Amino acid sequence: MAKIERTRQDIEAHLKALKAAGLPDLVAEYEQLLAEKIEQEKLEKPAEASKVEARPAVSASLPSSKGAVAHFDFVVDVASFESGGQRLDAPTIADTYKGHFVDVIRPKSGEKMSQVWFIFETVDERVLQQKGKQVRSALIFAPLKTSEKESGAFRIKDTLVDLNLPYLLEGNRLTGDIPIGLSCQLTYEEYVDKGERTIRLQSVKLDVQQAI
């Protein structure tokens, strides 16, 4: 199992929490940890600089209730996939915020989640066909209502786990299926194999910005 390593930002956030909690011995430990991390980064920097063309990730933020507009290239409405395009929980958050986004992706009529093996591949392809442009950011809504036994929900779960989103499903279930908005930074490569265009995700970074 791959160990998840804390980044410098994570350590800084933890240090802040420890200082606020008033736990001096843990603060001291974390200050030491942060110093080690900074040192480690210094050593790794020259190696990273030699890497070929790192693709820039586009950051995105959620629309807030104060009226800020987000900059997502597309929105994946997972609920629609689960219900095979038949909206069971309208009006949804995605409908509410549609005006803020470039597009809201919905499955085609009759399309079921079981036909969608990997949400991003399918969605990327479609957005590219529609817009003829690069998709670099996304907002995902995942109000998971169906039981775990349904394969669709399993696939969504697996996908989200792959995307480093472990607690989303649990959180939603606990809070009564409240959709959680996520901002997402993704980079991908596009290649043509036997005349067929394919999108392959390179990295995905998601941040839970706020529960809607």
Added chain:
Amino acid sequence: MELSQIEFDRNVMVMGASGTGKTHLIGTLCQLLPTLVITSDKNGLETLLNMNASPQNIVLIEDWRRCWDYLQNIEKSLRQCLALAIDDFGSVQTAAKRKIELMPANWKEERIPLLEFTIEARRRLLLGERQMQLRQWGKLWTAIESFLIEILSLPFKVRLLTTLETTVNDPRTGDEVIVPALVGQARTSIPAKFSLVAEAFVSEIDSQRLFCLSSEPHPRVETKDRYAGRVWINPTAKRLLQHMSKDKQEEVESEIERRVGFSFAPKERVQE
């Protein structure tokens, strides 16, 4: 990694009857530090959510068959969380036990479609007609212990585990002794891995109901404290962490805490 190889520094185990403030203590930890909470007890969730625990940081273990997923999720939470809390570990065991009881026990049962089998097995379990799959439990406890080893070996800075308590007869004295309500070897092997094992209870002094936590040594309660035992009234995670800190910045035991301590401690100590 073996359990014995794990280093425990800020590891706290709290046992206690229902309603003595165990989940509340976890809530105070959630308020203090970003904390990942693992639980199978849906009843405790309300307390935690009311205390502003982040729903994203709660892993509800409902189906033991997904334990590998849970473990991966827990590991990923290391980036966000500093502390780990396991609320009512006994209920995690129960969730796992249920999995065993609802598994086909022989080839005949294996041939029944799963959904149909599960309904029938549940019906027969309720009516007491299904033979318990005791032989399978040994494997299960091994699995649970492995799960716990994996979780506890993750570098969370604080670990807090709560469990219900029960009584057993001490074979040496015949007296009833309060122990964690854990099944099998876990009852002794798990507390051994914690540096502070305390009992939560409600006491009444001067007509006041007090939520107490004690790590005082007691012949009838299996407590343990590497940092010298004491009693806390209205305990919080912060006070416990201060108690375990290297520079010992904790507040001194109050008069009323000492009084609870004396009434809790063995007779010989009270006479001293």
